[in-house]
């Protein structure tokens with residue numbers, strides 16, 4: 001074969017392999033492409049000041065750990081100081097950072113009056129915020145009809161308003177410097193409906209609307225990028241901490257049977273998204289990823305996702321705590 005033919009064959013093969021690998025992968029096509037051929041996190045993120053909320057467990061903890069290996073300055077925020085100190089120790093032991101590179105900054109997303117002071121504390125310590133990772137969040141698991149309005153309220157307060165408030169505190173400083181990255185750890189629930197999580201999904205849909213719109217207003221600031229990260233099921237404490245239909249009760253160890261992605265893999269993909277300034281990424285194991293594509297792009301989705309499909313999803317939760325859950329399932 002001539003050199004030109006080889007080149008054509010290669011040009012056809014690469015996209016074909018890319019599409020084929022989608023059926024075995026855990027990231028959407030753009031992220032998959034960036035993971036193959038994009039910039040590496042260590043090329044881009046090293047030396048940056050990164051503020052991670054919800055850093056005391058789960059995805060936030062793993063992000064902190066992987067970022068510390070890249071050699072960044074880290075701000076770790078959440079409500080539980082002891083857990084943040086534990087994460088800091090892990091970063092110091094396993095990462096490429098020193099004591100002076102990590103600031104433990106307790107923060108309650110629901111306490112919006114404290115966000116300005118917290119931002120000032122970060123700026124005083126490091127002089128800037130290069131990346132704000134809005135990761136802190138809570139969930140619930142209950143039928144909408146049974147869910148107390150307090151659950152809707154708390155989820156909006158923490159997931160939506162808390163994130164918007166902190167972003168609004170940090171944004172003016174990024175605008176002054178004409179650079180920065182605003183990241184929101186959203187969810188596939190912010191795209192595709194997932195039964196029993198109406199309040200959670202509503203808060204995530206709101207966040208998607210907020211960030212998409214914010215981006216349109218930053219037309220004069222090409223150095224400021226926004227990223228919506230939408231993971232599917234990932235190992236973390238979010239399921240145990242999820243409210244049931246009341247804010248006085250959490251799921252505990254129920255709902256553990258659902259299969260989930262490793263937290264470290266999710267964090268690794270998030271860092272690739274950040275390094276490549278991807279605007280929206282979907283991170284999930286199959287078939288969840290494929291279902292999200294169908295929901296987003298196939299016009300006959302309501303026929304594909306029938307009532308039976310949703311009932312099966314709900315049965316898969318297998319929660320044995322909430323009586324109302326069984327009542328609804330069997331009625």
Ligand SMILES: NC(=O)c1ccc[n+]([C@@H]2O[C@H](COP(=O)([O-])OP(=O)(O)OC[C@H]3O[C@@H](n4cnc5c(N)ncnc54)[C@H](OP(=O)(O)O)[C@@H]3O)[C@@H](O)[C@H]2O)c1
Nearest residue numbers: 054056057058059078079080109136137233234236237238
């Ligand atoms: N795990 C999944 O399957 C999954 C899927 C899609 C999206 N997500 C999103 O990923 C993010 C991280 O969740 P995760 O799965 O890693 O769960 P997680 O292990 O429960 O972590 C949640 C984090 O949020 C913090 N947080 C909760 N309420 C807060 C508040 N009022 N103020 C400040 N921080 C608060 C928690 O810390 P404190 O309790 O110490 O405050 C904790 O560090 C969330 O936004 C979640 O919606 C998770």
